[in-house]
Amino acid sequence: MLHRNLRRRSLALLAVSLCALGFASAPAASAEIRPVPDAYGYDYSPGEPTIWAAVGGTAGAYFDRACTGGYAIAGDSGFFLTTADICSPWPISLPVRGDAGYYADGFYRRSDDPVVLLQMRDGNDAHQILADPTTGSYPGNGQIVGWTPSDQQPVGLLIGKMGIDTGWTEGQILGTADGMHGEQLLCTDASASYGDVGGPVWRMDENGLRALGTVAGITADGGACYRPIQETLYRYGASLPSYGPDQGRPGPGTFAPGMVAYDGAVNVRSGGRSIDKGDEWRLG
Numbered sequence: 001m002l003h004r005n006l007r008r009r010s011l012a013l014l015a016v017s018l019c020a021l022g023f024a025s026a027p028a029a030s031a032e033i034r035p036v037p038d039a040y041g042y043d044y045s046p047g048e049p050t051i052w053a054a055v056g057g058t059a060g061a062y063f064d065r066a067c068t069g070g071y072a073i074a075g076d077s078g079f080f081l082t083t084a085d086i087c088s089p090w091p092i093s094l095p096v097r098g099d100a101g102y103y104a105d106g107f108y109r110r111s112d113d114p115v116v117l118l119q120m121r122d123g124n125d126a127h128q129i130l131a132d133p134t135t136g137s138y139p140g141n142g143q144i145v146g147w148t149p150s151d152q153q154p155v156g157l158l159i160g161k162m163g164i165d166t167g168w169t170e171g172q173i174l175g176t177a178d179g180m181h182g183e184q185l186l187c188t189d190a191s192a193s194y195g196d197v198g199g200p201v202w203r204m205d206e207n208g209l210r211a212l213g214t215v216a217g218i219t220a221d222g223g224a225c226y227r228p229i230q231e232t233l234y235r236y237g238a239s240l241p242s243y244g245p246d247q248g249r250p251g252p253g254t255f256a257p258g259m260v261a262y263d264g265a266v267n268v269r270s271g272g273r274s275i276d277k278g279d280e281w282r283l284g
Contacts, residue, residue, distance in 0.1 A: 042103040042124040046071050046144070046200035046211075047133045047162035049281045050083050050104075050118065051097045052272070065272040066281040068133070068163045068199030069098075069118070070214040071144070071229070072126040075238040080117035081126060082232065083198035084216045085109060086180060086271035088116050099281075113235040114179045114216040114227050114268070128242055130202060130209060134167035134282070145208035145244030150228040150253030155260060159188055159203050159212055161224045163196025164281055165273060169224075175262035176255065177217065177225055180269055184255070185217055185225040187262040192224035195281070197271030201226040211240055217268035225266055228253060 050069040067087035072079055081104060088107055096104040096118055104118040120126060129142040139160060153159075153173060160170045171190030179185045188201075192215060201212040201224065214232060217225035230253040233240060239249045275281055 042098065042100055042120075044069065044072070044081065044098070044103060044120065044124065044126040045129045045131050045142075047131055047164075049098045049133065049164045050081075050087065050198055051275070051281055052087065052094050063274040064277055064279070066164060066195050066275045067197050067272045068165075068195065068215070070115070070198055070200045071211050072128060072241060073117070073233060073236065073238040074241050075236055078119075079126065079241070080108070080119055080236075080238075082115050082214050083107075083118060084214060084271055085114045085116045086216065086269060087198050110235050112181055112183060113232055114181060114183060114185070115214050115232045115235075117236065128240075130162060130200060132162055132168035133164050137168065139168070139202070140204060140209055143208060143243040144202070144211055144240075146242050146247055147211040147229045147233070147240050148203060148205075149250070150230045151256050153186060153212060153228060154256035155258060157203065159190060159201055161188075161190050161192060161196065161199055161201045161215060161226070163192060163199040163215065163224075165193035165195035166191050171223060174223070175260040177219075177262045177266040178268070179216055179225075179227065183227065183231070185227055185266070185268070186213065187217070187219055187223060187225040187264075187266060189221070189223045191222055192218050193222065193273070194218060194271050195273035196224065199224075207244065211242075217266045218271075219262070220265040220267070225262075225268070 048069045052065045070082035095102045107116045109116040128144040169191040171188045213226035213228045216227045
């Protein structure tokens with residue numbers, strides 16, 4: 001089903017409500033601050049910037065919050081983009097922009113998962129192709145062929161992550177840590193910073209690139225912690241469109257045998273990088 005082109009215009013045919021899936025929708029903001037135009041024909045890929053318009057107040061008058069977007073997922077209500085709850089200005093629903101303008105609106109969340117969902121605007125596309133947002137380079141051919149279950153992500157597994165701050169970095173799984181709602185994350189030594197929160201985590205196997213999860217925290221040592229993709233798909237009753245065989249909608253996962261607790265401090269309460277209102281997200 002639309003594995004290669006997730007054009008959101010097809011969503012009008014899907015009648016099941018978000019409430020039926022247990023989603024909570026954010027109330028609309030009283031006014032939208034739009035320093036850049038709407039995008040039309042935006043081609044979204046995991047790792048794109050997700051920049052939230054300012055919420056308001058003293059800092060909000062001057063800054064936007066820049067984070068990273070994750071994978072596209074599919075449920076009964078259509079296709080959505082993932083990012084991290086700690087980036088979102090919940091409970092206010094705000095437009096989200098990237099390089100070419102605003103491409104998504106609002107978001108939906110569950111109280112038991114650190115991943116929130118963005119809804120793309122009509123006329124924009126999402127492609128399950130990984131690219132480093134800082135350089136444009138791809139791991140392999142960039143195409144996601146599926147996802148890896150939680151119990152197949154052991155300590156020592158080599159992983160990669162994409163983000164708008166540190167780009168494409170790699171490291172190993174070190175252990176588990178508590179997320180912002182008490183859910184479990186996997187922490188790594190792959191370099192990350194706060195603008196990388198919400199970005200995709202992945203690995204390469206003999207068949208290609210596989211989704212592992214969404215960055216949802218940063219260790220005190222500057223490593224990425226992420227929510228395994230299986231848990232997010234389960235919580236939202238969703239599947240992951242890909243360039244490989246359909247893996248369906250999973251149940252809850254368990255951690256790999258021999259998993260240990262990460263013994264360092266982890267920030268799971270704040271994310272994102274402040275940038276001047278309407279400005280470019282790139283550093284330097």
